[in-house]
Amino acid sequence: MKKWSLVLAVLAGHVAGCKGQAIPSAAPDRFVKGADVSWITQQEKEGVRFYQSDGKPDDIFSILKNKGMNAIRLRVWVNPQGGWNGIDDVLVKAKRVKAAGMRLMIDFHYSDNWADPGKQTKPAAWQNLSFDDLKKAVSSHTTAVLTRLKENDITPEWVQVGNETNDGMLWPDGRASTNMANFAALINAGYDAVKAVSPTAQVIVHISNGYDQKLFQWMFGGLAAQQTRFDMIGMSLYPSAADWATKNSQCLSTVQDMIARYHKPVMVVEVGMSASDPATANAFITDLIGKMRNVPDSMGQGVLYWEPQSYGQWQGYDLGAFDNTGKPTAAMDAFRH
Template sequence: MLRTAYFKTIAVLVTAILSFAIAFQAHAFTKGADVSWLTEMEANGYRFYDDNGTERDLFEILKEHGMDSIRLRVWVNPNGGWSGISDTIAKAQRAKAAGMRILIDFHYSDSWADPGQQTKPAAWANLSMEDLMSQVWWHTRDSLTAIKNAGITPEWVQVGNETNNGMLWDDGRASVNMQNYAWLTNSGYEAVKEVFPNAQVVVHLANCHDNANFRWIFDGLTNNGGKFDIIGASSYPMHSGLDWQTANNNCLSNLNDMVSRYDRDVMVVELGVPWDQPDAQDVVADVISKVRAVNNGRGLGVFYWEPQGQNFSGYTLGTWNPNTGRPTAALDAFLEGASGGGGSDSSGGTGLSEGRYAIISRFSGKALDVEGNSTSDGANLVQWSYGGGANQQFDIASLGDGTFSIRPAHSGKSLDVYGFSTENGGDIRQWSYLNGVNQRWRIEAVEDGYYKIVSVHSGKALDVYAWDSNNGANIAQWDDLGGTNQQWQFRRID
């Protein structure tokens, strides 16, 4: 009996822990991009280069800059098929293969739907209101069914795009008939839940700084039985008619009002800043920080709109330099820690660029060193007075998920937690790079230009063992205790 009670207690605790973990994962802060132009750009010869000028897949570059999610629009019967359901699925499959989360954005139009135009698809132009609701339901259901059959499960689905005055004009123009707009929204909402019951449905307005419009629309929806899970907003701070600081402050105030007034989570689903604006990185970083600051943690994330744009179709608010094909500093804002001003890096949020460094202990002033200049697997990492040898120089490379490999320049091998140890005092050695989790490191800023180097495998910090200040002292891993023997300076080797 006691044993049965014991196992029941354990089962309850495990269930509670798993429930907490699932809830935490569901509310992880989202950083992403709408890249709906991608296939059309590629068909027109556009290519994408990383910070070092190497041609890469766009999704890889976005992930290296802190993004984990992709937003894709769906048009009903678009010219050329771009952003039709087949094109959207092709991009969604690439996003899924890259391990990214997905938001699907229904415009309910053959082309752009925004505050200035909410034009019905040509095939729906003469339908009655009842038939129009039916078409919204079937289009949403059929499109999502095709997405599901392609093996894709979106986390979010947007019903309408920038519906500041409703959608599918004039039947769904909110200023003419708010009830019709609510009914059309519900048609999309119910279709989403039919195919993906766990997907969160977003209703999206432009002009995050305009609280009056948000209140009018969401009061109207609420009063007419409109259904929505998340309130989405567009933020183009430098095109708001306000200075960007005021626009961002007003946006945060509005998002907090949405949370308290309607008890819904909020998200910025479009963000754009001129690519050549000197303050671009600061503007983007401020929007991200504002959404993170929404009351009670209910700001879910930020999506940049077409960062790869490169002036495609006259769009100048991307984060790629159209003259070089490389990311600008604005994209670094999604790393949340890269410093403003200057070029792009792949720091995973540290502000530390990829490259070659001497790594110096704050405690002893000595350098991280491969003992005996060995090129063999299993050679110990020690500290030694810096003499400029290649065995005291390390190539830091982003692994695309905020973590890094650290490789001795003389051997090309990798810093490695020996034997996959999770114990305090586990040796740090060099080993052929196998992409093991014991060869992946987080580099976390501390203060005054110093960093902690933390094993992804064990969660422990790189440590000068036993506070030894002598040449040859062993380098091990240890619980992060905040000591200077666990703090390191990275000196760039030009």
């Protein structure tokens, strides 16, 4: 009994000594799990509604957070028809992102509409600019958007200078396959503008087909030769239900290769899979998140789904992750990992 009395006394003294001391909390998970939901204001304007898994109507950002997401990506167009994805629309959405306590990525397309591997069309107002003036336009547009956000106490954590720029941007001037130096100069113009307004923002160069290692070697090798300034590499990955495992392995190989060559972190900023096969989409995303999390030194930064809240063939898009009743499918549960 004396032995146990001594043990209890020691324990009591230890507890008393710790009384009033705060217990350290676990460090927050900095791995990025998020979505591009740039369609959201247009969808809501047209009456599209969203629901939690239990059928309760709710704000899209609450639904995404409930599924484990912590970041939102918003695209920016220069002078878009209807104003969607223009500076005013982006500010409305960015305010909601901040209110939801989520992290923000801004994605400059440098176009009045979609910019992607197949088209990198100059904004109408920039069509006849000299190359020097084109660089100034990139700088002034980037500055204007980020300044507008900053005036509303919003600073993005990441900024993409161009979207899916597999062959450069602002064609033909900045087409990488014909003038890598011009493409690099445009990126540098955007980079410098980002840093002037938001010095802490990480600048991303983004191309698609994360499984295509040769494409990434060509592009980033060319940019490195031009001493291009950027902080992070972004990639897209849209496999099919039949080949996702192979594409994920190839993507990881590309990630590892880029880190080894350029010592830059990598983020998969766009993924998607057919909404008709949510179970397979869940397996695909779960596996990809696991692979990115396991990249050494936290150099695999995260995974974002592209427009998961699109459903009912919204604008013809069928790679969303919500069902036709407006509720998240099983694909979204992957982001709880």
